[in-house]
Amino acid sequence: MSALFNFESLLLVILLMICTCTYIRAVAPRLIDRNKEGFLGLLWMSARIGE
Template sequence: MSALFNFQSLLLVILLFICTCAYTRSVFPALMDKHKHGFLGVFWKAARIGERLSPYVSICCIVMAISRLIG
């Protein structure tokens, strides 16, 4: 089943995308700072969300992990 049709899988993909972009920006900061507009701006915005909302993102990761283990 595609992640677009399953809401829990869609949330998991979005959450992993935010975490990956935030980690990539912390390791390679010059990679995401060059492109803030257009399609590549989505990666920069996801990294910014991951940085600014990191406590909430980490709580969501824990909740998602528990729900995946139980279900």
């Protein structure tokens, strides 16, 4: 089964994305903060949630 069809795996993928974006923002904030709109804005929103 794909991670997108298994609910527990989907939650794990989302949690890992949030944690990864938060870590990247802590190390290199300019990389995440310059993309606040569009598809890459999801990375910025994930980092804000993780904080």
